[in-house]
Amino acid sequence: MREITYAQALNEALRECMKEDERVILLGEDIGKYGGIFQVTAGLLDEFGDKRVIDTPISEAAFVGASVGAALTGMRPVAEIMFIDFTTVCMDMIINQMAKMHYMFGGRGKVPMVLRTNIGAGRGAAAQHSQSFHALYVHIPGLLVAAPSTPYDAKGLLTEAIKNENPVIFVEHKKLYVEKGPVPEESYSIPFGKADIKREGKDLTIVATHALVLRSLRAAEEVAKEGIDVEIIDPRTLTPLDKDTILKSVEKTGRLLVADEGHKTCGVAAEISAIVAEEGIYSLRAPVQRVCSPDTPVPFSPPLEQSYIPDEKNLIPAIRRLMEYT
């Protein structure tokens, strides 16, 4: 199969959905001529025109709120917030409007929209442009939360997100945009709530999200040399979360490491750990370990940022530690 990047895969999903359904329109800052800060919307303005690819003012509350209003009245907007950090300026539209309308209105009205944004440190962009607080949205009922880790998943999940009748927070990862992988040319959807086993193994389960999937795969190769056989589960969507696949894997391996780039405290990794402590504790033969970003803002200085980012340097020792329990 041909290989394209994660950014190209997302671009393809947008293009296909826009071709198929004229209700799909895009709003965001610099998504037109500029093609989006990470080039995810490149070429779409030319192809679909400025009625469907709308460069917005720096008015996130207005255009995310407008997406809600447009979705309520029959459109399928896809809004882009340049970095997840900036979703703070339109949080009310997300948490109090987009997420809750269907419920508050007792099922009258629905909000089929997608809010695309991205997480991830590693670009020297410091504390307000590098955050990974997707857990905030996982905490809020009414939202679906997608977390693609590969170009294949990116395309399939975005297609599903756009076709879904519910509001979706679509969380991309900055460092993955340039990663390549095989992606079918035709349109396809990946259903929400189905984890993907990115590597099978029998000794230890890593539940990993986003870039941590890649980093875990590398760590797994490394420890394989020591005879440690790691299984890697990528939930792909955080809401809904496929806890069955996770619990089943832990039942098999008896060891769980949860790897997510969000801050450790009250993050996605905490939730997965808590689920296993609640429903799979008898499968465990070792403590549950979390490999996450530390509870500090993201520092600018490259060496500090490197030490901030959770990756193989954290994963490998954690795996070895867990393997000490027998």
Place this chain on the structure above:
Amino acid sequence: MREITYAQALNEALRECMKEDERVILLGEDIGKYGGIFQVTAGLLDEFGDKRVIDTPISEAAFVGASVGAALTGMRPVAEIMFIDFTTVCMDMIINQMAKMHYMFGGRGKVPMVLRTNIGAGRGAAAQHSQSFHALYVHIPGLLVAAPSTPYDAKGLLTEAIKNENPVIFVEHKKLYVEKGPVPEESYSIPFGKADIKREGKDLTIVATHALVLRSLRAAEEVAKEGIDVEIIDPRTLTPLDKDTILKSVEKTGRLLVADEGHKTCGVAAEISAIVAEEGIYSLRAPVQRVCSPDTPVPFSPPLEQSYIPDEKNLIPAIRRLMEYT
């Protein structure tokens, strides 16, 4: 000792701190003549005048941001956001400014301010006026998060919050405002990061926050009749969290139930559960249970809202279930 309400205790802390330190000023909607929607600031306008008790427009980003600017330049502002639900409209000022400045600036500048707000359902106020998403702030490093459950703790923690050099999200609970309890007349501080054992017991640990402390105490009395001896730990501050006291209690009892009014997924209870799964798993002789709000918005209809709210009806069966593990 005389008994006063939680709201009066908070009022007293504000009054004492304002008397002692003229840099302490209050900003918020309807905190002046109206005395605050829950009467926490009642009488303070008369006593301290409208230069120090400032009724603001519906411009939360402006006045929370102004509190940040004022704190940076030598004041000690205490801002009130009427309901935690509305903190969404000024989330950027909280997450990206207030929480991060000290770090981003490499220690230059500090933001000694308090943002008072409240959580809790039970007033028939529906999905946008009843939320308990304090976990969002626990997820963000740079903030301290207080969670008083009694009038005594309310006064002591608010005094500490105002004197603290760091930004504090001070999370009150709507249903507790009218609860009475003994409170010293003199000024006192309760240090952050020190849990309080609200009830000693040997069979099972409940880590409970806010109104769940009261509800757990009632549940404990109930199950005491069956010979179950419950220990109740109230962390009092969620950041920093006194995990030693929790781990020590679980070591003693072997059973853990975490009770918090936030949504279950990625909430405070998940974090506490994950900590124990990570650091205290060998103490456990039963799965960790969480009693939280469900992952739905808060419904309006009183019977639905009652079934939404986590209380004795959820705690007692959970306790009994945990006691089946021996």
Place this chain on the structure above:
Amino acid sequence: MKISKGKLFDLYAVMLKIRLFEDRIVDLYARGLVPGLAHLYIGEEAVAAGACAALRDDDYITSTHRGHGHVIAKGAELKLMMAELFGKKTGYCKGKGGSMHIADMKIGILGANGIAGGGLPIAVGAGLSAKWRGTDQVTVSFFGDDASNNGTFHEGLNFASLHKLPVVFVCENNQYGISVHQKQHQPITDIAIRATSYDMPGVVVDGNDVIQVHEAVTKAVRRARAGEGPTLIECKTYRWRGHHEGDPNQGSRYRTKQEIEEWKKKDPVKRLAEKLLADKVVTKKKLEELEANILKEIEGAVAFANESKFPSQEELYEDVYVEG
């Protein structure tokens, strides 16, 4: 613009319906039958009635925490409203929303809203949507004087004007936030002047004069339908009751009884009734008949609400997501 006699009577009927509905809520609330928060609109009826009468059924509105008037004027059924206020399963939102979240997509009610200023961006989106879909639907967004200080006002009006969207922004200036007088929340008197910042027309009208409101909104709606863009209309009015039921002494903590009495003299409902009689549009008898009919409808709504069931416990978990 000339308003026909029939139209005037219709406007009156809507205003009276709002008034009598809310009078009944006062009573029901006091007796503990309506739980939660009830923000009443009494005294401001001319705004909702005048504005919504300029709209078609398929036009949209976004409403506020003080939304009963808006949704009644847009055509909401009293039965379903009352059942909702009682928290019953038969209500507009199956009892899940209550007073602050009444919505009905079929008649263009995109929701009351508990967030001050929350409705404006949503209205802008409905406007964009109408434009994209190539319909000529118009959206009216209601909001208060204090909400005009929220960032959403600024962002919403800028965006709407930039894209010449078919939206009419109707500011109900009743001079207060909750307890905060306009003088304490903004340094201007006429909010309509803010229109200039967005290159759109701004109009001030007497919000207690339904004819003025109706004319201004009609003109703005025509402009919007013609693709010429949004308008900001400020309606000066006053709320008679406290911020919500339960606000002690109708808000006399922060305003004088005398001020309230002065405004009661400007009662928009009575004022129109007197005009209708003076102009011989209707007889006294016709008005009495109208009142009797409305009261009957309200009683029917109360009975319906009373007899309806509360939602069952499992419904707590429904409608979080659209299934399938």
Place this chain on the structure above:
Amino acid sequence: MKISKGKLFDLYAVMLKIRLFEDRIVDLYARGLVPGLAHLYIGEEAVAAGACAALRDDDYITSTHRGHGHVIAKGAELKLMMAELFGKKTGYCKGKGGSMHIADMKIGILGANGIAGGGLPIAVGAGLSAKWRGTDQVTVSFFGDDASNNGTFHEGLNFASLHKLPVVFVCENNQYGISVHQKQHQPITDIAIRATSYDMPGVVVDGNDVIQVHEAVTKAVRRARAGEGPTLIECKTYRWRGHHEGDPNQGSRYRTKQEIEEWKKKDPVKRLAEKLLADKVVTKKKLEELEANILKEIEGAVAFANESKFPSQEELYEDVYVEG
């Protein structure tokens, strides 16, 4: 207002310092020595220089993502800036902040800010604080044309005017958001007209003419110190380079090379140099000396940054909270 010759020369010195500092960043960035995002101010120097020259050391500013000019004009040390841009421990923020977060409370720099519009409420708070503390300190808040569409602009200006706070809002209208032209982000041309919404004076000046900027800001600062409230000043200008270093071809995806060239002809630095020479304020030699001195300072800063150490790993965990 008459600007003295000495003052004019000082203004020039500041502008040149900003220009040369950033010219050097262009080069360092291209060679991979400056990590992360560098949003350059080249072409807009007259705004920062003219505005900050109206301030005392104990006055405050809030800055933006494009902050080098502001902080240099307010007195930041090049050494500490350069070290910060390199991510070194000796930098302004110990390497933790980088280009977008330079701050120095001692000289009133309340921080550059990565959030567009993020600085306005903070400036309002500094204004409130000065008023409460009874000092006569003034705060200047810099922000861009597109940031003027953010809710914080609206809320901030309303609040500042309501309390007559000593704040001067300086809008740098360089006609673009990132790639979005002003015509696409707001339906007005002069942002200064938005002042009317808040009952404050609004002034438009040529932002490439440091004298005009300086005069307008001086007047506004005087007004602010006298307790008469805030002013909105719009400075029309242009950024020569891409939105940040790395924006392909200096942003020619969204603007023409010709447009850029037109604006380069209005170079504020050269313009002032020519005036200084024409008016015989300085000799050519003096200007050359000035340039040489600045270049030397910059070289010193680069050397300092180069020689400095990166922070140690443990520092990651420091400064999250104030200890003790």
